[in-house]
Amino acid sequence: MELKPEQLVAQLESGLRPAYLIAGAELLRVLEAADAVRAAARAQGITEREVHEAEGNAREPDWNALAASFAAPSLFAARRLVELRLPGGKPGKEGAQVIAEFCANPPADVVLLITANDWSRQHGGAWSEAIARIGAVAVAWPIKPHELPDWIERRLRARGLRADRDAVQLLADRVEGNLLAAAQEIDKLALLADGGTLDVARMQAVVADAARYDVFRLTDAALNGQPAQVSRMLAGLRAEGEQVPGLLGMVIMELQRTAQLARAAARGANLAAEFRAQRVWDSKQPVYRRALQRHPAPRWEGFVAEAGRVDRIAKGREAGDAWQVLERLLLAVAEPRAVRLAAP
Template sequence: MPVPAARWPQQLKTDALQPVYLLVGEEMLVLEAADALRARARELGYTEREVLSVESGFDWDDLARAAAGMSLFASRRLIDLRLPTGKPGRDGAKALTAFCEDLPPDTVLLVTCVTWSKKHEGAWTKALDKAGVHVVFWPPRAQEMPSWIGARLARHGIQAQPAALALLAERVEGNLLAAAQEVDKLALLHQGGRMDAATMESLVADSARYDIFRLSDAAFGGDAPRALRVMRGLQAEGEELIPMLGWLVSQLQIALRLAAASDFAAQARAEHLWQAREQLFRQALRRAPREHWQSCLAQAARIDRMTKGREGGDPWRETQRLVARIADPRGTRSLADA
């Protein structure tokens, strides 16, 4: 039976496992779910595990042999079938369907697929659905990332404020593995309780991705020399320009929306800006009117065309000039060109 991913933890609290589990979707989430099932199986006495990895040349008769095999040492067994592509082929589909039609006693079949879409579904998935549990783990969408991070932090007893969650969601830019790693670090550094944005900012990793944040913070904070130093450092370290430019564009768009808002504070809340960043944008908007930020966005669009070869010019040099303009609208071209 299909089970929503959000209900997966409840599935593991039962005292009896289903004979079949099909876990598919985002690799990191599938692997975590499979680990949790293996741990629960051990608790319930499934002490023997046989791993079958489906690769080129895999013999699907191995599944039938595993199902028919008897153990002298364990009464309960887990067959761990790893099907990365989500495509068993004709022989595999037949083998999986046959397994479900004649379920061996005291045996659980776990099938994991880390590549998945609707086109992977077929008669074999219907057979697995009917025999047990089918869970699809889709990655959270951008707007879901803060709540996803919040739920993981809550498992460690940390109640993060919305602004703190928004901060970390921005830092990891949709990278689930990076988000999970940051949550694990935070669990070690922050021993439970509430967490505000300031605490989050002080604890998150200072990585190359974080340097991009430092670049925009320096630029919008009006510190052109520091912003240009950070940018040149990123260039020297081989950082790609396109993600950097994309981040600057997103911040310019925020500045433009704030400049156009009749209620700055309300718009800042809508943008999920924590206090320090709200002050950063206040300073930036005091330095220049709305038209300046529109001009900066137009300049960023020209740089984007340069990166794609649709317009002549040096995109790195022009981005330095853009950063200088963000920091000092009165004119720091000579500083950027230095």
């Protein structure tokens, strides 16, 4: 049986099953569903936990070690949670056999939790069907634009908040499909809202006060070609106590996405189709189009490499001022004449 992650969370109240598969590109929903399984396990007295994943240069976990773990008795508790992490979503022939054999005769003292960050209809097979027979499969398919307001509204209610439909739509438009950003904004609202139903004006005021210089607007300013705004926002973020490593995740993600779009455009691919493949919302597409007009594809690759240098500087692995190098990078993204500033 295939469920939505939220349905799986509700189902856990009736007790744990022997195996769970939680997969999909919507990382927040995968993480929260997996956390719910862990919490349910703790509530039932399961304190022992094992994690199996690929290590070093290996592309797959050690399947022999996993099979041996299934067969071994628990050392410290009556039951244990065994986690298997499959970032690519495919266990291969050997892994599929180990999982299927577990499902054919699940040990009474083991609950198996498999998580994957990538999933499609082609990823499944006999192994995932076996999990579905004895447990549950939850897939976090991408939230469609028309589904996001309902998702936001449910999350607001779960945090004890109420908002009218226009206010919900305003927040949906702001986050543009980024569930993590939406969750962060809702958490801020839970702290800052003063009761009552949030209307558009109140939603806008609270969100604006909570994130005057957030990283989402920073990357938009760079891609939109607004160098002065980039400098102001970076100064604001720094003054508010933000750290460079906390900003780089979104910066690198946006640069990598733009570089991929630039490569597609350079080879003559249909950009509209590429936007759909990248799950770029209609409202965000003009931002990327403007950015692509300012720089050729090789330069976007250079920007990604330079972001990696910022990361090394921020972590103390290379000399330099991480804030200064990050500012130069984003100014170069925003203004072609500033590209020379980004050169090491």
